[in-house]
Amino acid sequence: MASGLDDTREEENMSDPDVWNSNDIDSIDKKITEVANDNLDGIESSLNHIDKLNAKDFSDLHEEMKEMLGDLNKDNFKKAGKVIVNLSREEE
Numbered sequence: 714m715a716s717g718l719d720d721t722r723e724e725e726n727m728s729d730p731d732v733w734n735s736n737d738i739d740s741i742d743k744k745i746t747e748v749a750n751d752n753l754d755g756i757e758s759s760l761n762h763i764d765k766l767n768a769k770d771f772s773d774l775h776e777e778m779k780e781m782l783g784d785l786n787k788d789n790f791k792k793a794g795k796v797i798v799n800l801s802r803e804e805e
Contacts, residue, residue, distance in 0.1 A: 756781075 759766060759774045766774065782793060 756774065756777060759770070763771070763774070782790065785793060
């Protein structure tokens with residue numbers, strides 16, 4: 714367990730301008746992008762094997778896709794919406 718002194722030292726380090734140099738920020742950005750791409754790869758894999766998903770995994774994938782729709786900008790939301798409308802028409 715960290716003491717109060719350790720916490721103070723951590724706060725001082727965070728205020729040190731060298732902590733926030735561009736190499737650190739670039740490294741953080743790279744890691745965030747890597748994790749996001751890994752997540753997208755996992756979603757794509759699930760979509761490619763959707764017939765093998767159990768009900769819970771399908772439900773989780775469905776929720777993930779709904780979140781992704783909510784994160785789209787207007788132009789991409791419009792594109793996705795048109796694809797969904799066209800797919801719905803094909804099912805009729």
